[in-house]
Amino acid sequence: MAFVPHLLDRPRSSLQLEPVPLNDGGQGVVTRLIGPQDVVYKEYLKSAGTVNGQALADLVEFGAGLPREDRDRLFSSCAWPIARVVEGNRAVGFLMPEVPDDFHDLIAGRPRLVELQFLLFPQKRAWQELRLPNHMGRIQLVRRFAELVDFLHGHQYVIGDISARNLLWSAQEPYKVHILDCDGFRRLGAEPVLKQAHSPDWEDPLEPSTGPDLDTDRYKLAVLIGRVLARNAYVRPGGELPLLAGLPDDLAGRVRSMFARAAGPAGTRPSAREWVRVIEGREWIAVSRPPVRPRPGPDVGRPTRQRSSQPAPSRITERTPFPAPPPVVERQWIAVSPPAPARRPVSEPRPAQPVPQARTTRPSTPVPVPEAVRTSVRGLGGKVVASATYAEQRAEIPAKITDEQIALLLDGLEQAGGVLPVKQAARLIAEPEDRTRLLIGEAKKLLGVDGISVLMLKDGDKMLDLNIALLGEQFLEDEE
Template identity: 50%
Template structure:
């Protein structure tokens, strides 16, 4: 593949690096960059193979093209490529944010990254001082992971290698997530930067010959959910899921049902938003959806290795530890600070549903319902409130209300340029906000809101909108 320069490329010789690397992974060596940017440099090793410079450019451009607020959130919660590093007419590696200090914990007397693996085993002597969340905390962490993957999938990004090694958690409340190995992500239907790595015991038995895709990610997400909430690093769909005690019965039942469903055929596996809904205790509207298409098709929205200690690719029975001299440093869209679950009552250790706004009072409810526009009914509904919590979004409720009402008045179609005038945003910004609106309105992946005509027209399925948000019966 011919080398093509990019406007954000940095020359390898221009980097001021610390003399000692932070660690070495399966594909590259990570070294801290001196200066105020708080970046690290991952240089690919020769045995990693040929670097697809265009694929890496696509990841850099994805982050650069986000709205400033979304970009800040992406870089705060993901080790996302911000610039390629080149030299001698080839791509040598990339720059990414350094893992924040809050994602470290004391393990074996040393500060180490708090990988998700420390939630999947009973603590041993080496990490007995590491904070261990109760079932409520585990549910919050699982919810954050589901939301994060939902946002990535919503941008059409395939993670590929989802495992206990490339997701970090903040080992203290309020819990947070940080994603590693982001250079292993790729657009659905696109090519990866390098041949994608896989973690043993985190494989999809039905992965297609073409490699991991969104459905493969959904299977691995089920592994993640079940293993966090059962504290069992080996459990798989098809086996009995023995959840830790303390979850509310309806939450435990919903999680068990989703876990069992993940063992089914391709196209039937739960999407990330369904896991978030189950953990929140939300009553779901079940609508049959057809299996996913087996051909690659570009999606409308879009794996680094550890910037730190060595990361092997072998199965573990208990987490392994290696001495490290590393001292921790003081999104379209992606990881963003997620509102925590409402704290549970002291009399119950279970996860509770958050309080949902009441739209209509018993007295005069019919009158109020008829006086509200369709957009107002949607954005003040319980289902929409849940979607707001599951998929935080840059588009405001008022903008969504105006959009729905205008689409309803126009028979379900509206030009993007007209939508931009309506919500008082630039056209290019409006296209991004339509992606945000889709994440709010497209419950469980159903195409309530879509962009058509080369992203020139917004289309709304009014009947499906009412079915999903206003609890109207779905015709068989």
């Protein structure tokens, strides 16, 4: 496709960037622009693949075309592209609003992004400073997430990758939510900027061969809601949902019913709007035949563009509900009031946080370190495997991957800057590629101290991504 310039394009050479990046991942490096505008730049890595410049321009156009109030709400809740960055005749990245301060808090003694994953596990020693919401706070948060998905679906945008790492929440009331990696979204029927990623343990078992769609998002939204309200990172529709004790009985019954429906075939899963209504306390009854899964086709009509000279991001101090989106072709519903007891008010003061349980005492006799690892202990992998924290993890978590394979994998990732193709990882540990993916899943559990993941599969399970800095904090800080 020929390159088409866009009104809001910025030349790469015009950017003034801070010297140290904020973050890097499997697809790009994020760096803050110098100045007061609270804007950051994501530059794609060459290993990310071919960038669909037109799809990126469409994302920019959508945000710029919204009325100012709606645009401000979009940018405060999404890391949305506000301008392409170009070099010659190709897009090399984009500008987006920086994540607002509301979505940072002290975690392990440092200000960090407050990711969804902290709602999915009992509070651990490493993040005991984080203020967790009580039951009613969790209800507010899942409603906010459902409202955000409803807003995006109303404009026919497929999110694709809903996971514990790319969703953020504010630790202060009134609770707010934020989503990262919005350049991974695509309009239904259109191509994405890059191949849409997915996170392990969140996959839709019925995802079509053409990739994620609105129905896939509905499945993952149900996973999100179930896991937050159960404080369990592994529940899935179709299985038991052990909700937290203390949730209102009427709400618990409605959530379990909706969660079970999400295991059904395409067209029968609850939409984001249904979840919002059910969490509010209103049941829904279908009065028309459910739709079939949408097939890929021509791009859906875009919202009328209302051009703004500068679509600058802005922060909001208090979140207001998203505007009602345009009608979506799906079920028609009738809202009825359930004959259930009244809910407790959302504003109810939350109870005192329980005292976090102390970390399990490290075993007095650590797991022996293989000689092959011991002789290369100077590398990252050898240091991690020789650490007391790793010995504790190995004693508590059964895993089929060997210590030597863990060390080789970590050394290879360190040398590659934290990102490694799975094919290359398979060669490093001398395993077939399919088995390597399974062993990476084992390594993810073994290296996930206190439920915090440092290892991820991305880009359709083709790339392995390691957060080297976090790995060092989890395994090596106590060794110094």
